[in-house]
Amino acid sequence: xxxxxxxxxxxxxxxxxxxxxxxxxxxxxxxxxxxxxxxxxxxxxxxxxxxxxxxxxxxxxxxxxxxxxxxxxxxxxxxxxxxxxxxxxxxxxxxxxxxxxxxxxxxxxxxxxxxxxxxxxxxxxxxxxxxxxxxxxxxxxxxxxxxxxxxxxxxxxxxxxxxxxxxxxxxxxxxxxxxxxxxxxxxxxxxxxxxxxxxxxxxxxxxxxxxxxxxxxxxxxxxxxxxxxxxxxxxxxxxxxxxxxxxxxxxxxxxxxxxxxxxxxxxxxxxxxxxxxxxxxxxxxxxxxxxxxxxxxxxxxxxxxxxxxxxxxxxxxxxxxxxxxxxxxxxxxxxxxxxxxxxxxxxxxxxxxxxxxxxxxxxxxxxxxxxxxxxxxxxxxxxxxxxxxxxxxxxxxxxxxxxxxxxxxxxxxxxxxxxxxxxxxxxxxxxxxxxxxxxxxxxxxxxxxxxxxxxxxxxxxxxxxxxxxxxxxxxxxxx
Amino acid sequence: xxxxxxxxxxxxxxxxxxxxxxxxxxxxxxxxxxxxxxxxxxxxxxxxxxxxxxxxxxxxxxxxxxxxxxxxxxxxxxxxxxxxxxxxxxxxxxxxxxxxxxxxxxxxxxxxxxxxxxxxxxxxxxxxxxxxxxxxxxxxxxxxxxxxxxxxxxxxxxxxxxxxxxxxxxxxxxxxxxxxxxxxxxxxxxxxxxxxxxxxxxxxxxxxxxxxxxxxxxxxxxxxxxxxxxxxxxxxxxxxxxxxxxxxxxxxxxxxxxxxxxxxxxxxxxxxxxxxxxxxxxxxxxxxxxxxxxxxxxxxxxxxxxxxxxxxxxxxxxxxx
Numbered sequence: 001x002x003x004x005x006x007x008x009x010x011x012x013x014x015x016x017x018x019x020x021x022x023x024x025x026x027x028x029x030x031x032x033x034x035x036x037x038x039x040x041x042x043x044x045x046x047x048x049x050x051x052x053x054x055x056x057x058x059x060x061x062x063x064x065x066x067x068x069x070x071x072x073x074x075x076x077x078x079x080x081x082x083x084x085x086x087x088x089x090x091x092x093x094x095x096x097x098x099x100x101x102x103x104x105x106x107x108x109x110x111x112x113x114x115x116x117x118x119x120x121x122x123x124x125x126x127x128x129x130x131x132x133x134x135x136x137x138x139x140x141x142x143x144x145x146x147x148x149x150x151x152x153x154x155x156x157x158x159x160x161x162x163x164x165x166x167x168x169x170x171x172x173x174x175x176x177x178x179x180x181x182x183x184x185x186x187x188x189x190x191x192x193x194x195x196x197x198x199x200x201x202x203x204x205x206x207x208x209x210x211x212x213x214x215x216x217x218x219x220x221x222x223x224x225x226x227x228x229x230x231x232x233x234x235x236x237x238x239x240x241x242x243x244x245x246x247x248x249x250x251x252x253x254x255x256x257x258x259x260x261x262x263x264x265x266x267x268x269x270x271x272x273x274x275x276x277x278x279x280x281x282x283x284x285x286x287x288x289x290x291x292x293x294x295x296x297x298x299x300x301x302x303x304x305x306x307x308x309x310x311x312x313x314x315x316x317x318x319x320x321x322x323x324x325x326x327x328x329x330x331x332x333x334x335x336x337x338x339x340x341x342x343x344x345x346x347x348x349x350x351x352x353x354x355x356x357x358x359x360x361x362x363x364x365x366x367x368x369x370x371x372x373x374x375x376x377x378x379x380x381x382x383x384x385x386x387x388x389x390x391x392x393x394x395x396x397x398x399x400x401x402x403x404x405x406x407x408x409x410x411x412x413x414x415x416x417x418x419x420x421x422x423x424x425x426x427x428x429x430x431x432x433x434x435x436x437x438x439x440x441x442x443x444x445x446x447x448x449x450x451x452x453x454x455x456x457x458x459x460x461x462x463x464x465x466x467x468x469x470x471x472x473x474x475x476x477x478x479x
Numbered sequence: 480x481x482x483x484x485x486x487x488x489x490x491x492x493x494x495x496x497x498x499x500x501x502x503x504x505x506x507x508x509x510x511x512x513x514x515x516x517x518x519x520x521x522x523x524x525x526x527x528x529x530x531x532x533x534x535x536x537x538x539x540x541x542x543x544x545x546x547x548x549x550x551x552x553x554x555x556x557x558x559x560x561x562x563x564x565x566x567x568x569x570x571x572x573x574x575x576x577x578x579x580x581x582x583x584x585x586x587x588x589x590x591x592x593x594x595x596x597x598x599x600x601x602x603x604x605x606x607x608x609x610x611x612x613x614x615x616x617x618x619x620x621x622x623x624x625x626x627x628x629x630x631x632x633x634x635x636x637x638x639x640x641x642x643x644x645x646x647x648x649x650x651x652x653x654x655x656x657x658x659x660x661x662x663x664x665x666x667x668x669x670x671x672x673x674x675x676x677x678x679x680x681x682x683x684x685x686x687x688x689x690x691x692x693x694x695x696x697x698x699x700x701x702x703x704x705x706x707x708x709x710x711x712x713x714x715x716x717x718x719x720x721x722x723x724x725x726x727x728x729x730x731x732x733x734x735x736x737x738x739x740x741x742x743x744x745x746x747x748x749x750x751x752x753x754x755x756x757x758x759x760x761x762x763x764x765x766x767x768x769x770x771x772x773x774x775x776x777x778x779x780x781x782x783x784x785x786x787x788x789x790x791x792x793x794x795x796x797x798x799x800x
Contacts, residue, residue: 187480453490454497465505465513465517467635
């Protein structure tokens with residue numbers, strides 16, 4: 001079920017009313033209802049893969065229980081490996097089988113030997129990368145004795161399958177989300193209103209900003225060799241807004257929906273395009289995944305400690321793995337490697353933790369220095385996004401060489417005026433709200449209600465006037 | 480929770496009003512780039528506005544033609560008149576069965592035909608009906624039927640256009656609008672027909688494709704047949720000729736033929752019987768030019784004569800006398 005579908009518009013109020021009016025009497029009933037609703041939400045897409053989520057839940061619940069009773073270090077390690085093998089094995093099978101088969105065949109072909117191996121016809125279960133990492137974080141935290149294993153199976157299944165963030169995150173840590181299932185939720189009006197506001201902003205980001213940009217990007221990148229440099233450059237810039245609007249929009253809807261049910265999820269995006277360097281960008285982009293890799297991969301590898309070679313190695317590992325997490329394609333690996341290249345100079349010069357505050361804190365306009373830093377960081381991310389968007393490396397190369405030629409100064413083939421106007425308004429609202437959790441969190445709090453409501457209505461109107469006429473899935477569903 | 484429900488309800492109400500006003504303002508005054516989801520096209524193409532106005536002043540005809548552009552560009556009332564039949568063409572561009580249903584509700588009683596020639600273009604059974612809905616809600620005053628039809632298409636562009644169209648009807652724009660009879664290559668002929676300046680098609684290879692029949696369209700089609708049956712109108716299903724390449728590109732055309740045959744009505748697929756030239760008799764890959772129209776209509780009339788359909792019509796005449 002898509003957040004931007006009529007199915008969800010019907011599903012959400014029904015589930016919400018039942019949750020607060022019918023199952024409100026007991027904690028167990030609330031959690032059971034959350035699980036049932038989540039399974040219905042996921043099963044709407046493909047019920048066959050519900051068994052995978054259930055299987056992952058059972059495995060990690062049981063391993064967590066075993067770990068709580070096990071003092072022997074070797075046996076504890078064995079249990080952790082068992083969880084890793086099962087979870088990553090499933091992820092690997094569904095997501096990476098064809099990539100390894102195809103790469104294997106290509107490698108032999110490179111040496112002049114043709115081997116006949118067929119690609120497998122495997123459907124990628126939506127959200128598998130997200131819930132796998134979520135359950136893994138539970139087992140790893142229990143193994144590290146940073147989290148008490150749960151005895152409550154229903155709470156645990158609700159934690160793994162919680163529908164607002166099941167298919168595209170934020171990837172929640174068990175230490176944040178699981179304890180919230182131990183306490184009965186009580187309705188909080190202000191929290192619910194805040195949730196609705198965040199949902200509205202998420203829908204605007206997805207249905208207006210991302211989908212309008214997507215239309216342009218798809219046309220511009222369909223056959224880069226036929227397009228002018230200016231069209232391709234705009235395509236690359238618009239893709240940066242498409243991917244941000246799409247994914248952060250999803251996260252806003254997920255966080256807002258959770259708030260309606262009385263839950264607090266972690267922030268996933270913190271205005272990444274206002275970053276002043278790449279290190280700051282990665283502290284602000286897909287925060288739940290970046291911190292996951294930081295805590296469970298980068299730090300165990302030694303992090304930024306050790307000699308120069310180790311620092312370089314660890315940086316490349318974390319960025320390339322992060323790229324590979326997105327999908328089984330060399331384009332994602334190059335995207336990760338490029339980000340590592342952008343990040344390394346900052347790390348080696350120990351300047352990766354310079355910009356920990358908000359850009360131009362407390363000011364309406366950015367300082368000139370901040371503006372230049374923000375623009376140059378954005379330019380680097382746009383360049384890297386070309387690989388992320390491209391179908392393969394040849395396609396990416398065609399886009400890049402297509403941009404850098406004399407037609408760069410020509411008039412773009414497709415009119416970008418509306419998109420540029422929407423992006424301008426969007427960036428302005430985001431900039432003015434950059435010190436909040438999300439852009440419109442506090443917009444208009446001091447305004448009279450009619451004006452505040454008119455502002456929200458303006459957002460609703462722009463959705464109705466500029467949305468796509470057919471349902472468009474979220475980009476991150478494919479990951 | 481009650482407070483939240485109440486406030487949300489109030490907000491949605493207020494917001495809906497603002498939305499309606501915004502659609503009208505943007506539809507009336509904004510540059511076209513802001514009208515991505517508004518498509519008000521009164522008198523845009525196919526002379527639907529003129530046709531629907533003429534339909535209101537027409538009654539008691541022998542033959543009513545229904546269907547897509549193959550109908551209003553393919554059945555020429557002048558040729559039928561030469562054979563002694565009065566007729567009217569109620570086709571419109573990409574008219575799907577949902578729109579045919581609405582047009583029948585509005586015009587069937589007054590037109591009061593003895594026979595309906597229902598043009599069945601396979602593609603029309605696969606579409607969402609958005610294009611034709613936009614066409615009809617822009618070119619005829621709207622009523623509850625338009626709202627129900629718009630709801631069935633489930634498309635934001637249709638909803639926005641309906642809002643603007645209702646406003647335009649209310650302000651008298653529809654009544655004051657006069658569509659020219661000659662527009663570019665098209666000339667409107669009384670009786671609902673549109674004659675295109677003679678053009679010839681350059682045949683091209685078409686990619687094979689499957690026809691995926693929409694259950695919504697099929698149900699609407701069957702409702703239309705039932706409606707006509709209840710009005711004691713004879714129905715003849717006709718598939719008008721198109722280019723061979725286009726026709727042969729439908730891999731499962733025989734499934735479509737089975738569906739038509741299962742309606743237990745006379746069904747004629749002229750792609751299987753008439754011999755036309757893909758270039759000389761067509762203006763594009765699926766529309767006949769006037770030379771093709773004449774040949775097709777002549778063949779249709781002789782086929783219907785051969786199978787005694789006109790005798791039945793005359794028998795009806797004598798019954799009513």
